[in-house]
Amino acid sequence: MQHAYILTLSCPDRTGIVHAVSGFLLERGGNIEEAAQYNDPDTGLFFMRVQFGCDQLTHEDLKLQLKLFADTFSMDWQLQAAREPMRTVICVSKEGHCLNDLLFRWKSGLLRLDIAAIVSNHRDFYQLAASYNVPFHHVPVTAATKAQAEARLYEVVEAERAELVVLARYMQILSDDLCRKLAGRAINIHHSFLPSFKGAKPYYQAHDRGVKLIGATAHYVTADLDEGPIIEQDVARVDHAHTVEDLTAVGRDTESQVLARAVKWHSEHRVLLNGHKTVIFK
Template identity: 60%
Template sequence: MARHIMTLTCDDRPGIVAAVSSALLQVSANIIENQQYSDEDTNLFFMRTVFDCNAADVERVRQAIATSPAVVSAALSVRPADERCRTIILVSKFDHCLLDLLHRWKSGDLPIDIVGVVSNHEDCRGLVEYYGLPFTVIPVTPDTKAAAEGQLLEMVAAHDVGLVVLARYMQILSDGLCRELAGRAINIHHSFLPGFKGAKPYHQAHDRGVKLIGASAHYVTADLDEGPIIEQDVVRVTHAETPERLVAIGRDVERRVLSRAVRDHAESRVFLAGRRTIVF
């Protein structure tokens, strides 16, 4: 018996759960974990199921679900639960989110395989090489941006990358690159979106005298800081904090939020529903 993760998105209608359960019962599979949600706004049904069955029976399960009359317009995936998401991390000069991801990866807390780190600066080379990972510098200027993004996409294809993490990568991706990486690029923004988008959000927050600051991890889209939000968190602050102090306080929130979002994506817990996400 091998453990598998099934994800299903389809039109919402009666009989979906029965169809999935029947398909699993036919091969004597054992359901370990199950979450489901019917979204009334989109009329879509979302389901994540973890089950044990013989590896040879997985295709029978997939076919039985896909051909069921109850499952319409389906996006269906079944993968081994121990399959790790191949990941590239993008970083500029701020290394706190990168360091947290590397530590969690090395200690086995994140179910990802980091195949390399890409930066537009040399600053993080020593840290990355300490962890035994390849570090690639791809400088980005207005004149070289297209070529730089092309080089990045070549790396993504060559390493069969399923996730690109922008760990305080201070470059705006082109519309074309955003489309190429749709649904598999996560950015950490250092504010509680949708407030304080763009540059220097902590300074914006200080200027408005907010009493909560936060961080948001979201999928990257062509609209800056507008992508579907995966994870958020906040911390309370006071009027006495300077912008520099807000930056320091925010680093810990950014680390936590980004690592949770990466874990959720790697464990196939995140479903896209228009501009929103469903996270099990």
């Protein structure tokens, strides 16, 4: 079996990029298994994801040769081992539906993850974590201890060599500094169809406005609250008879599904950042 890799890249658009990438891989014995590309006419950028097998070069040799090749196109690129599970830390508060869903999908082999730790500002889910044999870190957060709590959270992320941090209904606003440290590798689930109903208690806001659809949004975490690049969204239909509690109950399934899809695509290196938007090769 050949070693499988995933190459993702973006660069200024020009003719011949697909031909050049294909030729580069062919010359090194690469066998393309999956490829997708997108030209953004608004930004003039080209995006591509290629999954391929190759045995003639090591991972490090491929990276060295790719750097020389990519420089001629001014490419931003990454080369990942396709079968390597992504080291992940999940953060949660007192709502456990998204956490439970992610753990079940992971253990069922549906997510290419290696869940290394769970961090929570409450103790509610330490038994759930133990049932999956995942280390649980209780890190209380108050206004007075927020800086120390974030330092502890980041310590866990670094110690576990986490490539992904999932805020699975972690009801804390991260500082600008921590957002910068986790840029492009932290996914949040917000329980509304952004950009509607940002911030706290979106189901209360939705009920107050009498909406007929409620939604959920998975997005990358940035310093601007609920403004990060959107990865996935979905909605559920409701009506005038639904209470806030009803909206919350209906929304849980939507939140779990939306977050799971976003985590899956990210872990398979299918999401490329395009400014404040994303390009997703499903």
